[in-house]
Amino acid sequence: MSSIAELSPKPLWKHFSKLCAIPHPSKHEEKVVAHVLDFCRERGLEVKQDEIGNVIIKKPATPGMEDRKTLALQGHLDMVPQKNADSDHDFLKDPIRPRIDGEWVTATGTTLGADNGIGVAAILALLESTDIPHPALEALLTIDEEAGMTGAKHLQPGHFEAELLLNLDAEGEGELYIGCAGGVDINALLPYSAEPVPEGHLAFELSVRGLRGGHSGLDIDKGRGNANKIANRILDAANRAIADLRIAALNGGSLRNAIPRESFSVVTVPADKAALLVQITQRETLDIIAEFDNESGLTISLDAAEMPASVMDRDTQQKLIRAIRCCPNGVERPSTALEGIADTSNNLARVVTETADGKSQVHIQSLVRSLSDSARDQHGLNVAAAFELAGAETSLDNAYPGWKPNPQSPLLAVMKSIYREMTGEEPEVKVIHAGLECGLLAKPYPHWDMVSFGPTIRRAHSPEERVHIQSVANFWEYLLQVVQAIPAKD
16 A cells, blocks of 8 residues: 555545555446445445446434435546556556655656545545544445546436535635536547558658646646647648658547647658658747747657558548648637636547558547537537538537536535635635536436535646645545534425
C-alpha cells in the first residue's frame, strides 16, 4: 500500500490508496465494482447493482438521527486513463502509482484518478464509520461517467428515498456547484483510398508533444494548445508548399474529454523536397512556440520514419486538412449571464486514421459542451458541418443535459452557513463548464435538491493530475459537518 494511506484523514486516504491499486478506467470498472460489493457485504451494508451496473448502497441512520432527511451521496467509479507517450502503463492491468509531491499527491506518468476517486473514497469512509453521527445514507456509485455518463444516463426511478444529494465530483475547495454544462459527442468518419507510396519519396514522422492538455471543460478557456490543431497547421503549411506531400497516418489525442496533448503524423515527400519540409516545420514551430507561451513543455519534431505501406489519396487529404482547419475548437462564446464561465465550447479531441477489412478512414471525434441544450446541439451541427463538407459521415451521439441552477436551494443554504462557521468566509457558488451527473440524475429524481463540491484537484484528465493534501482534509471535515446538519424530515 502506498504511503498516501498514512495521510490525514486516514479513513479517506486508506480507501483512495486501495482504489489506486485496482485498475478502473472507463468501461472497465468490473474489478472496482467487485471491490465495493465485497466491502459492503463484509460490513453488513445493504448493497445492489441496478440494471446498468451502478452500485447502490444504503446505511441506516445512527441513533438520534432517525428523524433527519435521508441523504444521498454520489460519485463515479471510473477514471480517465491518460499517460505520457513514454509510459508503458497498462490501465487494464497495472495499479496507479501515487506519490506525495510536497503539498500534493500525484501519480507517476499517468492520471491519478483523484477525479473521482477522492469522492468515492470519502463515501466509503463514511459508510464504514461507526463513530460519525449521520442520517440514513444512500450512496450512488455510477459507472462510465468519463466516457459517456452511461450509469447516470440509465439510472431508473424507484431506487432511492432521499430528498437531498451531495455530488462529490467537484474540484475546487470552497466552491459549491449548483449547475453544469451539458454535452454531445460529434463523430465524423471520412473514408479515403489507400494508394501506393509514390516512387522516390522519403517518410517522416511529425510529433507534437508536451502540451499541458487538461479537462476539456474546466480547462477549455485557458488558451492551451490542441495537438490536433497544431499538427494540422504544420501539415497545411507543408501541403500548400509541396504539391506531392502525402499523409500516411494520423494519431492525435486519446479521449474525447481531454484536451489533446500529443499528435503523431506520418507523411511522405519527394526526396528533393525533404529539406523544404524540414524548413517549413522549423518555421511553423518557431511561430507556434511564440504564440503558445503558456506551453513551456511543448516540443515539435520531424524525424525520419519507416516507409509506410500506403498513403491517403490526395483529394481526401486536401479536404481533411481544410476541414480540421475550419473545425471550431475552444470557447465558442462566454456566458452572458455568468461572469468568467464559458457558455459553449468544442474540444477537437481525436484525429486517427483506421484501416479494417480493406477499408481506410479517418475518425474525428469532438466533444461540444454548453450551458444551453439548444446551443449545444447547434454548435454540434457546426462542428459536424466542417467534416460533412469534406465528405464525412457524421453523427451527434451521447447527448446529455445541463443542470439548471437553483440559487434558492435549501441544501445550498445549509452548506453556505456551515462553510461560514468553519472558515469565516463565504463559499463561491458556481456553475461549471463541465459535465456533472446531476443534470442526468434530475430526470429520474426531479425532486432531488443537489449540490456538488470536492477538494482541490488540478490538471484532471492529464498525467499531471494532482490533488491538494490539506484540501482533502478540509473537504472531509466539511462533509462530516454537512452530514450532521441535515435537517429533520418535514
